[in-house]
Amino acid sequence: MTQVLSLIDVVKEYPLTPPVRALAGVTMSVESGELVAVVGPSGSGKSTMLHVMGTLDRPTSGDVSVAGHRISRLSDAELSGLRSRHIGFVFQSFHLLAGYSALDNVADGLLYTGMSLDERKELATEALETVGLGQRLDHVTTQLSGGESQRVAIARAILGGPSIILADEPTGNLDSKTSAGIVELLHDLNRQGSTIIVVTHDLDVASNMPREIHLRDGLIESDQLKSIV
Amino acid sequence: MRNGALRSELHPSDLVRTATIGARTRPLRAALSALGIMIGIGAMVAVLGLSESSKSELLAQLERLGTNLLTVEAGAGIGRGDAMLPDESIDMVARIGPVESTAYVVNVEANTYRTDLIPEAQTGGIGVLATEPNLLEAVNGTVAVGVFLNDASGRFPAVVLGSVTAERLGIESLVASPMVWLSEEWFVVVGILDSLALHPNLDRSALIGVEIAESLLDSDDPPTTIYVRTQPEDVVAVANVLPPTVNPEFPDQVNVTRPTDTLEAQEAADDTLTALFLGLGAVALLVGGVGIANVMVISVLERRSEIGLRRALGATRRHIAYQFLGESILLAGSGGLAGVLLGAGVTAAWALYQGWDTLVPIVAVVGGLVAALAIGAIAGLYPALRAAKLSPTEALRI
Numbered sequence: 001m002t003q004v005l006s007l008i009d010v011v012k013e014y015p016l017t018p019p020v021r022a023l024a025g026v027t028m029s030v031e032s033g034e035l036v037a038v039v040g041p042s043g044s045g046k047s048t049m050l051h052v053m054g055t056l057d058r059p060t061s062g063d064v065s066v067a068g069h070r071i072s073r074l075s076d077a078e079l080s081g082l083r084s085r086h087i088g089f090v091f092q093s094f095h096l097l098a099g100y101s102a103l104d105n106v107a108d109g110l111l112y113t114g115m116s117l118d119e120r121k122e123l124a125t126e127a128l129e130t131v132g133l134g135q136r137l138d139h140v141t142t143q144l145s146g147g148e149s150q151r152v153a154i155a156r157a158i159l160g161g162p163s164i165i166l167a168d169e170p171t172g173n174l175d176s177k178t179s180a181g182i183v184e185l186l187h188d189l190n191r192q193g194s195t196i197i198v199v200t201h202d203l204d205v206a207s208n209m210p211r212e213i214h215l216r217d218g219l220i221e222s223d224q225l226k227s228i229v
Numbered sequence: 230m231r232n233g234a235l236r237s238e239l240h241p242s243d244l245v246r247t248a249t250i251g252a253r254t255r256p257l258r259a260a261l262s263a264l265g266i267m268i269g270i271g272a273m274v275a276v277l278g279l280s281e282s283s284k285s286e287l288l289a290q291l292e293r294l295g296t297n298l299l300t301v302e303a304g305a306g307i308g309r310g311d312a313m314l315p316d317e318s319i320d321m322v323a324r325i326g327p328v329e330s331t332a333y334v335v336n337v338e339a340n341t342y343r344t345d346l347i348p349e350a351q352t353g354g355i356g357v358l359a360t361e362p363n364l365l366e367a368v369n370g371t372v373a374v375g376v377f378l379n380d381a382s383g384r385f386p387a388v389v390l391g392s393v394t395a396e397r398l399g400i401e402s403l404v405a406s407p408m409v410w411l412s413e414e415w416f417v418v419v420g421i422l423d424s425l426a427l428h429p430n431l432d433r434s435a436l437i438g439v440e441i442a443e444s445l446l447d448s449d450d451p452p453t454t455i456y457v458r459t460q461p462e463d464v465v466a467v468a469n470v471l472p473p474t475v476n477p478e479f480p481d482q483v484n485v486t487r488p489t490d491t492l493e494a495q496e497a498a499d500d501t502l503t504a505l506f507l508g509l510g511a512v513a514l515l516v517g518g519v520g521i522a523n524v525m526v527i528s529v530l531e532r533r534s535e536i537g538l539r540r541a542l543g544a545t546r547r548h549i550a551y552q553f554l555g556e557s558i559l560l561a562g563s564g565g566l567a568g569v570l571l572g573a574g575v576t577a578a579w580a581l582y583q584g585w586d587t588l589v590p591i592v593a594v595v596g597g598l599v600a601a602l603a604i605g606a607i608a609g610l611y612p613a614l615r616a617a618k619l620s621p622t623e624a625l626r627i
Binding site for chain 1: 234235236237238239240242243246247250253254534535537538539540541542543544545546547548620621622625
């Protein structure tokens with residue numbers, strides 16, 4: 001097993017008055033093939049942790065490595081390059097481009113790798129089949145239900161097989177039945193080899209995951225590796 | 230090697246695709262924001278096109294009228310009232326080598342009236358000129374109705390009216406054999422001339438034969454104006470020798486003019502007007518550019534989350550900047566293209582209406598497009614930089 005993500009004593013402070021310490025020294029690592037839930041109440045620092053893990057934000061101090069790259073050594077443009085190939089994002093509000101087909105939205109997952117549109121569409125078709133939307137390729141985003149939209153977003157995140165997939169409250173906007181479907185999909189993808197970190201405040205979602213990290217006040221409260229199915 | 234693998238790249242065709250998202254998802258807004266540029270460029274192209282077309286029409290007109298015509302008139306002599314051309318002028322002018330033909334008119338002290346009942350003071354500003362049949366050819370004139378004076382009618386009370394004269398006297402056709410009251414005599418109108426672009430004085434005259442003028446009106450003045458056609462390449466040389474030839478004693482009392490010069494001067498005056506309209510077009514263009522900048526700023530605000538998503542997908546700041554800059558340039562460019570078509574269309578329509586050749590200068594077309602693109606780039610620069618500066622986490626926050 002290779003390490004795809006590591007945080008070493010990561011601190012993130014926001015320069016407000018008084019300064020807000022969102023992460024107060026977080027150390028953890030994720031191996032390839034893991035499915036991890038990061039849980040915590042709002043204000044626990046989990047959004048900040050997701051941003052730092054996803055290289056969308058740099059820590060105030062400490063080291064973050066993604067796919068073997070120490071991000072403190074990378075320029076802003078190189079971080080973009082890292083995200084384009086190694087990190088897939090799934091957001092609570094899906095962030096699909098309105099008026100575009102499911103296929104076009106998914107194909108945008110590798111937009112910034114310089115790959116041609118035809119190649120990306122080919123991969124996107126496969127990805128949509130993987131998430132169970134093989135019949136919805138040409139549906140415009142407005143014709144999709146919430147669950148379907150999130151599946152499209154997940155297909156976009158897995159496109160090109162990134163080293164790590166970060167899901168930020170992926171079930172936050174969905175009813176419980178649809179949520180269950182999305183969680184099941186994440187488990188499926190993990191079984192097929194994807195490394196996934198799910199950031200959530202939903203304990204039910206987290207309790208099914210093989211590893212649960214609990215955050216409180218910017219610190220890891222518990223990091224539990226379960227041996228469930 | 231490590232960092233080489235970490236490069237975001239955007240396929241050029243994808244750059245175009247991302248730059249057109251705004252226009253595709255909000256076509257009405259895009260069209261309205263491009264409208265200002267379209268009007269500005271359209272106005273400028275139309276002004277340049279019309280100016281060019283009318284210039285080419287002028288050249289064609291000069292070609293038709295012939296620039297080899299000179300007119301000789303007596304200038305005002307110092308301290309001796311109106312100078313006159315010597316009686317023998319015509320013969321002497323005709324003997325100048327490159328002169329092809331001559332014609333002349335003599336001012337007759339008389340007025341023309343529609344009937345003998347009109348008070349003498351109401352002259353209508355119509356002069357009477359005595360001339361010979363070759364005048365029409367010398368001034369390149371044409372007869373609207375009837376005929377010009379000939380050797381026969383020149384001996385009788387017959388008159389040919391200039392276009393303005395005919396209008397003022399209310400004579401449009403010769404069907405009723407109209408007559409005019411000219412110096413206590415009835416003269417038969419035998420013809421009406423078309424308007425003469427270079428000789429407005431002839432338009433305002435009634436023309437009678439030299440012989441009838443002498444016999445009936447005791448007119449024996451020397452020529453007032455001599456029309457000289459020269460060989461085209463010798464116009465200037467002839468113009469220089471005309472004064473001493475006509476009046477060897479007082480050459481400075483002879484005015485030689487080239488009537489086509491007047492047209493060229495008029496055209497120069499039109500150039501000032503063209504510059505004014507170009508300025509107005511530039512103002513419209515500027516306002517259009519501000520409009521586009523405005524729309525782009527709003528667009529960046531509205532599409533924050535899209536910017537955040539793109540950064541998460543691996544877009545660099547540069548990619549974001551290019552996307553919005555590209556959108557602005559495309560908006561202005563399409564406005565510019567539409568403006569060029571509009572301007573060319575207006576030019577073509579007006580030229581067709583005037584019976585001119587349509588000429589849209591290539592410099593206006595290329596210049597218009599380049600100006601539109603440049604304005605798009607300038608207008609989009611600030612919004613694009615703002616979009617690029619947005620941090621990913623800030624952009625993703627809803």
